[in-house]
Amino acid sequence: MSSQTRLATISLSLLALLLASLVLAVIFGPADIEPVEVWQTILHHLGLIAESPVSRLRDAIIWELRLPRVLAAAAVGAGLALCGAVMQALTRNPLADPYLLGLSSGASLGAVAFLLLGASLLMSLGAFLGAGAAMALTLLVTQLLGGATPTRAILAGISVSALAAAATSFLIFWSATGDSYREILSWLMGSLSGVVWSEALLVIGTLALTGLPILLSGRALDAFAFGDTAAATLGVDVPRLRWWLLGGTALLTGVLVSVGGAIGFVGLIIPHVVRLITGSRHRVLLPIAMLLGASFMVWTDTAARSMFAPRELPVGIITALLGAPIFLMVLLRYRRIT
Template identity: 65%
Template sequence: MPHPSAGPTRSLRRDAAPADVGGAGSRAPLRPPLTLLVGTGLAALVVTLLVAVTIGPADLAVGEVVRSVLAHVGLREADVPRLHDAIVWDLRLPRVLTAAAVGAGLAVAGAVMQSLTRNPLADPYLLGLSSGASLGAVAVLVLGVGLLLPVAAFAGALLALVATLALARTGGTLTPTRAVLAGLAVSQLAAAATSFVIFWTATGDSYREILSWLMGSLAGATWSSVTIAAGALVVVGTVVLLAAGRLDAFAFGDTAAAALGVDVERTRWAMMTLVALLTGAMVAVSGAIGFVGLVLPHAVSVVTGPAHRRLLPVAGLAGAVLLVWADTLARTVFDPRELPVGIVTALIGVPVFAVLLRRGRGGTWS
């Protein structure tokens, strides 16, 4: 398997094949209508959210969850026991909503990065964002000011982005290969700095807190986390979806995209910056959660095809559902102990990716 630093890769491609674009002598495969895919995804997400909130040590019913939510938004009188209402509104609902927003954001960011770099092994953390965010987060954790963790993580991700793009531009035009290599360099530097900070300053219980965050955790999710993650998803996701046609053009290479009227360098800069903002917001509230942004775009494209107008919304919904269930498993399987959700997504993502690899032999990924 090629390393991401190899730049554009011919293996595992989910780029548009002749069958996908309806070239001469080919027949476009039949795909489910987008409305059906989105409607099914929305229904699955609503059911997932309602059921996930009921799962935990306290025995809750779906009806209680619905009544609690309706009461808090002013649509009915509160008739849920106060303890159950607090569990729903203050503990579980912010967590599952944050998980949904983070899962959707990572899936969308992964799909965009794979298109911009023409690298099927790209994920949202390719530009060193995860390592930069980790450095910022660890710095405030060892200083004992955990309340500033989201701000520090987001700032670290943005600094990593600036360093990556500046390094990539030192050799001239920003290209996928330069961006990938610069991102790897910045990622390694930030990871080394993070390790040094932990080695030099972390003591006692701070090790466990730092490790949990580095492996991805939604345990500290609040309504502020929901606002950060959902706000970034709505704003950036809308802009990216409106640019779906330009993202499709990148599948055929920079020369072909330019011939189609796309300002390649400006579009790549703008899209990478947007993806960095989206990823930074997600990492700031959840830590680094792997495999969602790598696997989901490939898995969903089997159903949607490579067109981003179809791929992005369906990947977002699938990522939301996946991460909610992964986090539910993380917090309940070994109760009262809690696994970092990044462990669960890796355990799910590796087998799924292996299946996709096997199915892709000789197909649209070859």
């Protein structure tokens, strides 16, 4: 089997897995829903069939409760995997992801600040501003430490993440009261509970807006593996592309965090799993990482809402439990990085 045929088979298999996961996640739950009812409900709301044989209660469960949440989970997983792969390429650091480089914590700080100020409708803007500020501060600290190296980037990201997390905790302690305290903490641990169509469409739209240009930059990201000088000799406008990609990942991370909270490890582990299958070429790595990240997030969110029903577990706990051992293996594999 040729490499192109193998990659096409992998891509189609992951796409089929994602489509099956979306349907199965919608029907999975206390209500006894059949797959045909899911498709009938979707076709009815899209105006392709005039009358749906599905009852109003089942229609509401499928269309209003489960479907937007499942689609948002898929988009969040795809976005986190994409951001992680891009950051690992830009920093030439296999341990980079939105969580470790401080973007998730910065986005959480911005979102919580806007929420406590009463501007809940602008949480996405606050998350974007927070993620951008965290990225800028991480880069500044890296330069103050003597320049960009894999180790310095991680150390700077950890320090910025800790600072943002402390500031977020202070805001919550000082301002949150009653049930809002519990709701904010649950959201910060990662939760897609209560996602509505407007939030799902926001995540999907932002992923489409930022993801497509990033996917088209696969060749340029391959050049970054040889260093900035080598990339420049290959015709890559290094400063412009780096800032554009960092801005795009900051925007995408901000929206992802504003909807799903600070979900860790997805952007770290998914690109590494894909590299074991496809290699490091970003033209292949990026889209396959998105497909695998989407399916992974759909099933972790399904487990979060089902394992201890009727209570719901924050999905960030499950991704951490699954991601921490893989993160340790990555550390052991790259223990010689400097």
